[in-house]
Amino acid sequence: MKPMNTRASALIDLLELKPHPEGGYFREVFRSSRLVREIDSGKERNAVTEIYFLLTADNHSRWHRVDWDETFHYYEGAAMELFWIEKNGGECRQRLLGEAADMRRPLEVVPAGCWQAARTTGVYTLVGCTVAPGFDFADFRLLKGHPEEAGKISTRFPELAALI
Numbered sequence: 001m002k003p004m005n006t007r008a009s010a011l012i013d014l015l016e017l018k019p020h021p022e023g024g025y026f027r028e029v030f031r032s033s034r035l036v037r038e039i040d041s042g043k044e045r046n047a048v049t050e051i052y053f054l055l056t057a058d059n060h061s062r063w064h065r066v067d068w069d070e071t072f073h074y075y076e077g078a079a080m081e082l083f084w085i086e087k088n089g090g091e092c093r094q095r096l097l098g099e100a101a102d103m104r105r106p107l108e109v110v111p112a113g114c115w116q117a118a119r120t121t122g123v124y125t126l127v128g129c130t131v132a133p134g135f136d137f138a139d140f141r142l143l144k145g146h147p148e149e150a151g152k153i154s155t156r157f158p159e160l161a162a163l164i
Helices: 006-014 147-156 158-163
Strands: 025-031 035-037 044-046 049-056 061-066 069-077 080-085 092-097 107-110 115-120 124-132 140-142
Touching: 006 049, 006 124, 049 115, 061 158, 069 080, 069 115, 080 107, 092 107, 115 158, 147 158
Parallel strands: none
Antiparallel strands: 025 049, 035 044, 049 124, 061 115, 061 140, 069 107, 069 124, 080 092, 080 115
């Protein structure tokens, strides 16, 4: 394993980031004290949560699913490739999150319930992630825990199988 980039290492210290189960580093920076109730299940959730999320060249965000919409906000570093598979199992969407230019945009939303993954295109990428209603690990699944679905995704999108 090669040494981590100086700026990425400084961000981990400055922002007090910790390893995330999906890969990368994170820290929750906001959790709304306001609660909302899901109509279908009646579950209560915080209205919104926000994290810092850092990817480095030697890690990536593994395929995972969140039960709520997730908005990514670009802060600094290289552009980040963001992938998600439409909830109905349709197309795999790919977006570049970064400074606004040609194909890059500083904000992108992954719809609720989609398998998603990400990787930096350079040495590191720092983004923020907002989930509404608020994130709860009870609503989070890694694709590797679903072998049948992982196999289908690996077959349909072999160039992205390494992100499992």
